[in-house]
Every structure is written in structure tokens, then in C-alpha cells.
Amino acid sequence: EDQVTQSPEALRLQEGESSSLNCSYTVSGLRGLFWYRQDPGKGPEFLFTLYSAGEEKEKERLKATLTKKESFLHITAPKPEDSATYLCAVQANTGFQKLVFGTGTRLLVSP
Amino acid sequence: DSGVTQTPKHLITATGQRVTLRCSPRSGDLSVYWYQQSLDQGLQFLIQYYNGEERAKGNILERFSAQQFPDLHSELNLSSLELGDSALYFCASSVGYRSGANVLTFGAGSRLTVL
Numbered sequence: 001e002d003q004v005t006q007s008p009e010a011l012r013l014q015e016g017e018s019s020s021l022n023c024s025y026t027v028s029g030l031r032g033l034f035w036y037r038q039d040p041g042k043g044p045e046f047l048f049t050l051y052s053a054g055e056e057k058e059k060e061r062l063k064a065t066l067t068k069k070e071s072f073l074h075i076t077a078p079k080p081e082d083s084a085t086y087l088c089a090v091q092a093n094t095g096f097q098k099l100v101f102g103t104g105t106r107l108l109v110s111p
Numbered sequence: 112d113s114g115v116t117q118t119p120k121h122l123i124t125a126t127g128q129r130v131t132l133r134c135s136p137r138s139g140d141l142s143v144y145w146y147q148q149s150l151d152q153g154l155q156f157l158i159q160y161y162n163g164e165e166r167a168k169g170n171i172l173e174r175f176s177a178q179q180f181p182d183l184h185s186e187l188n189l190s191s192l193e194l195g196d197s198a199l200y201f202c203a204s205s206v207g208y209r210s211g212a213n214v215l216t217f218g219a220g221s222r223l224t225v226l
Binding site for chain 1 (some may be wrong): 113115142144146152153154156159167169199201203205207213214215216217218219220222
């Protein structure tokens with residue numbers, strides 16, 4: 001069964017204090033690994049898709065990386081507006097393209 | 112605005128009742144997915160439709176059912192509601208089948224409260 005585990009559950013940072021979020025996964029053939037951002041009471045918002053080990057993608061202060069077992073979301077010099085829950089999900093080669101999500105990391109960035 | 116429209120935004124009802132949640136996918140998307148998000152759980156996959164046909168089923172209760180209509184909008188029907196069904200219900204859509212990973216675009220969700 002495809003599984004995604006995210007850590008830490010919650011992370012509190014000071015503005016400008018860089019850190020990383022972890023996503024460990026097991027999947028029967030990876031089609032893609034996804035990162036989403038979710039604000040309270042809203043739907044998840046797509047950030048990145050990673051397809052193969054060694055791949056990296058960047059968007060503003062966020063950088064996502066992928067290995068064969070893990071993905072990291074690096075946050076450089078975060079700002080309060082980066083506060084949100086960050087969700088990791090995998091899409092398997094088999095099946096019909098559903099996403100299997102982790103429970104997320106709640107990030108709070110204080111000014 | 113993601114392009115995926117969900118109605119209603121909020122719904123309060125009583126145990127034992129039945130409700131219908133509606134989703135209009137993004138223009139051009141053929142696949143619709145339903146997810147449930149409870150306070151203490153992550154996003155749980157319920158069911159997927161592609162161009163009117165059911166394609167995948169997750170942890171969907173027998174009291175729940177869904178369908179996708181010819182105009183591609185989808186409805187999730189929840190019946191004999193229990194307190195534990197209170198949750199956020201999200202609809203997502205994607206283009207459907209093609210090589211490579213398909214990005215799912217999520218709606219804003221329908222918040223169901225069962226009293």
C-alpha cells in the first residue's frame with residue numbers, strides 16, 4: 001500500500017530562520033511526488049511535482065528535492081506569509097492517478 | 112480562484128439526514144476526485160471519476176455515493192449522516208489520462224457539520 005509520512009507535525013520558525021520539511025514515502029512505482037500548500041479552511045494549492053531521484057525545483061523561498069525514499073521542502077529565509085500547512089503526496093504508476101497524502105507539516109513563521 | 116467550483120461552502124445538518132455536495136471541474140478537465148479531510152486526519156481519498164465512469168475507490172463508506180454527469184460536474188451524496196461525518200470535503204480535477212504525472216487542482220471545499 002502506498003504511504004506518505006511527513007515530519008515534523010508542526011514547526012515554528014522566526015522570520016528569516018531557514019529549515020526543511022521531510023516527506024518519506026513508499027509507493028509501488030512513482031509517477032510523481034507532489035507538494036501542496038494549504039491555508040486554514042481552504043483547498044490545497046499546488047506547489048511542485050518531482051518525478052525522479054535527484055530532481056530539484058524552486059519557487060521563491062521554497063526548494064523541493066527528491067531521493068528514492070524521501071523528499072525535502074527547504075524554506076529559505078521564511079516570511080510570516082509562508083505560514084501554512086505543507087502537504088506531500090505521491091501518485092503511483094499503477095491505479096488511476098489518485099494522490100495519496102501525508103498528514104502535513106503545520107508551519108508557523110513569527111515576525 | 113482555482114477553477115474548481117464546490118457548493119455549498121458550508122452545510123449544517125442533523126444526524127440521519129442526507130446531503131448532496133456538488134463540484135464543477137476546471138474547464139477541460141475530465142477527471143474528478145473526492146477527498147475527505149477531518150480535523151485529526153489528513154486528506155483521505157474517497158472516489159475518482161473519469162469522463163463519467165468510476166475509476167478508483169478509496170475508503171468510501173457504503174452510505175456515501177457519487178456520480179459524474181455528462182457535463183462532467185460531479186455530486187457526492189452522503190446519507191444516514193453521523194457525527195463523525197463532520198469534515199471538509201474537497202473536490203479536485205485533472206486533465207485525466209496522459210503520460211507523466213497529472214496535477215490535481217482542488218476546490219475550496221464544502222464544510223459539513225453534523226449535529
